[in-house]
Amino acid sequence: MSDKLAAAVDKLKLGTNTRHIFLCVHGDCAPAKEALESWSYLKKRVKELGLKDSGGILRTKVECLRICTSGPIALVYPDGTWYRNCTPANLERILVEHLVGGHPVEDLLLADAPLTARR
Numbered sequence: 001m002s003d004k005l006a007a008a009v010d011k012l013k014l015g016t017n018t019r020h021i022f023l024c025v026h027g028d029c030a031p032a033k034e035a036l037e038s039w040s041y042l043k044k045r046v047k048e049l050g051l052k053d054s055g056g057i058l059r060t061k062v063e064c065l066r067i068c069t070s071g072p073i074a075l076v077y078p079d080g081t082w083y084r085n086c087t088p089a090n091l092e093r094i095l096v097e098h099l100v101g102g103h104p105v106e107d108l109l110l111a112d113a114p115l116t117a118r119r
Contacts, residue, residue, distance in 0.1 A: 007042065014056065017058050020059070020060065020073045020076070021057065022059075022076075023096060024055050024063070025061050027113075029067055029070065029071025037088060064076070070085055072086040073110065076099070078114065079098075083110055084109075085108060093105050115116060
């Protein structure tokens with residue numbers, strides 16, 4: 001592994017994370033401006049809540065989660081929990097109730113679909 005790659009892995013604290021939230025910002029499931037506002041909010045709040053780095057939550061901005069309606073759409077792994085309408089206010093609930101509290105936000109739930117290993 002190159003020094004640059006090892007530094008990137010170390011910076012993200014890979015292997016110590018408990019969850020990973022992906023947020024769609026492409027613009028088909030929600031207006032691009034709203035999706036980017038949600039992304040900015042998510043980045044800020046993950047840091048403010050102490051969830052970044054040693055807090056164990058990874059966050060990734062993605063182009064498309066293939067739902068293309070009722071967005072912004074978010075996906076939490078390893079839970080396989082999909083959320084709709086991820087406005088800043090709703091992201092606050094997802095962060096506090098699900099990522100910190102461990103309880104999915106039922107009224108925002110799009111699907112509960114954990115991946116399972118094939119045998």
